[in-house]
Structure formats: structure tokens, C-alpha cells
Amino acid sequence: MEPMKREILFTKEVIEKKVWELAETISRDYQGGELIVIGVLKGAFVFMADLIRSLSISCLIDFVKLASYGAGSVSSGKVMMTKDIEISMEGKDVLIVEDIVDTGLTLSFLVNLFRERNPRSVKVCALLDKRQRREVPFEADYVGFTIEDGFVVGYGIDFNEEFRYLPEIYIIENMTEERNTFIPFEEREDLDDLQRDVEQIRDQKFGEEGEEGNNEKETSRLWSPWKLTAYIVIAVLILSGVCLWFFPGIGEQAWERMSLSIPWIEKIRGTERQGEIFDQPRVQLKDIKQRFVNNLLLGNLRVIEGTAVNSSDFPIAGIRVRGRLYDAYTMVAGEQLSYCGNYLTDEELGFLTEDEIQEELSNPRGSDVSNNRITPHGQIPFMIVFCHWPGDVSKTTVTFAGAERLLE
């Protein structure tokens, strides 16, 4: 026996293009009708699946399974239906989808059988047509490719149930007469050889492409939208952790910035803080004013004044207040801490140097009003002075920055 020869007859791309063309013609021809597409199992299932998904019209689908009795591939011409359709075709347009028209016996039988069931029309679409091998006159209405004699496998078409999974169509030459005979498993060395050969052809032909394809799949598996989101979230969490570790102050600033734009954040923080510092000094700031005073050396000074009220029910000392300037991006652009009980007259503000001003305001005991003991509800004035600030100050804030509780 001569060795079997096999090679690719139609690639995936060629088949795909042909299926599209067929689908386009079929969609046009059946426009407005009621179409039932009936596939002949098993050979036609892949072709039919692609075909119906390329149609631009709606259709019902069903399948038949046929068996021809008689030994080997030489059909006896007696065809038997082993699975019938399950939907009615009366008055409908029937399109039979078959993988190959060979002798024509199978399809002649099927078309005749269906015609007796009073459909509106019966037509046949076959992917492959081996015209030369006809034993009965038969013409398919839609044909993908006309081929010479030769045994083909792949794209749903089998050799002893093998090779249906191949996306391409392969031709196997020098097939013996027993091509459609079932070969017992123990005698299937030839088949195994064939299997190996087909795999080899695929590897040679599609190896690189396949690898690329796999890489693509790998990449897409690695970068699916969910995974990407998860990676970003993890990266942000790690980065924030690192930032907080090295610059702990950033956390506090971030909270404050957030609470500037989202008020309820401050509420959450507020309750948290209250819990945290329960029984800690509480101070309210009132009568806060901001004005500008000209200084001989420094130009305009930004002066914030107000009164701190002890709202704790115990005496406190060393009350401090903090002034903050925010830039256009609500980043802290300047910060000054002052102890209450220190203030400067406009005259002093007019000629003192920056260091002198800040020194004056940072006396914990209070150089003008004593900051040593403020009783509950007691008041004390404060002053915060900014000598410099950026051009784009968007906000100025004053907050209570701490005090000591005095034990009675």
C-alpha cells in the first residue's frame, strides 16, 4: 500500500471568507421568509455553526443524522435516518447544510424525504462538492468549494471520527477503499500515524502563528479588565503604604484635603477623634478676622486674629492655634502655629522683622494675656501672622492645635 499523503487544502482564513460569502447570498435569497436550517450530523456541525452566525436573517435550526448501510465507503445507496428533526417544516423554507456532496446519494435521499413534508422550499448548501464522484444526478444550490476526488478531514469532517476538531481542511491522498469503515482501536496504528502527521503539518504551518496566538491569549489572560483593575488597586495600596511609612504627615494632610471637599469625612473623623481624645481639652475659636498690615521690610503681612474659648469643663493652659493657607490645588501652601495670649499692635507689625514677629507669637505663656490658666468658658485672644504666601492662595483656615489640661 502506498503511504498516505496529506496536506492543507483550505486554511481557516479561506474557509472563513467562503462561509461569509455563502451566508451573504443565503441571507439575501431568504429575506422575509421563514427559514429552517437543518444540519446533517455530524460532519456539518462546525460549518453550520459558523454559517448561521454569519447570516443576517433569523432562522430556526435542527439536525438530522443519517446512516448508509452497506460496507465501507462504497455506499449501497440505501440511506437510513437515525435522527429526525424535531420541528415542523410545513410551509417553511428548508435549507439543508451538509459538509460534502460525494456520490449524491445521501442528499438525494434527504431532499426527496423532506419534499414529502410540504415545506415551502428545500435547498441544499454544501461546503464541499466532489462533482466527479456523482453516482446519481444531484446539484447543491449553494456550494463552498468544488474539489477533485480525495479524502478530506477537519472543520467537522472526520476520518473514523478523528480530526473533526481541526480548524483547517486537510486532504489525504491514497486513501484505501475502507476509508469510512470503522477500524477497531487495536488496529489503528495507521490512524495514529495519520494523527501524528496532521499535527506535524499544523505545527509547521501554524507553529509560529499558533505561538503568537497563544501569547496573545496569555497576554489577554494576564491583562483581563478585572485583573488590570486588581493590579492597579494593589499598586495604589502598596504605594500609599510606602508614602505613609516615609511621610506620615501626608495621611493627615490627605484627610484634611478630603474633608475640605467632602464634609461627611470630617464628621466621621470628628467622631473618631472625639472617641480618641475623650476628656481632652476642647477649644472653640470665635470672632476670627483676617486682614493685611503693611510692614516696612516685608511688605504686606496676612494677619489672622480671633478669640479662643475653653469649652472643656476643666481649666487648660498653653492653647495653640494653627493657621493654614491652601493653594489652588488645595495643597497646604503655608502653616503658622501661634500660642494664644500673644498679639502685636499695628505699629509693631509695621517694623518688626519676621523672626521677631514669630518669636513674639510663640510664647507659650502668653506675653499679653496669660495663657497659663484658662478656666472653663474662659477666653483668650490669639494672632497668627503670615509674612509670605504663594500667589494662588485659595483658602485660609484656623484650627485649634492643642492645649494642656490643668488638674485641679
Ligand code: IMP
Ligand atoms: P454521499 O454524497 O452520499 O456519497 O455522502 C456524502 C457523505 O460521505 C458526507 O456527508 C461525508 O460524511 C462522507 N464523505 C464523503 N467524502 C468524504 C471525505 O472526503 N471525508 C470525510 N467524509 C466524506
Ligand code: MG
Ligand atoms: Mg456526512
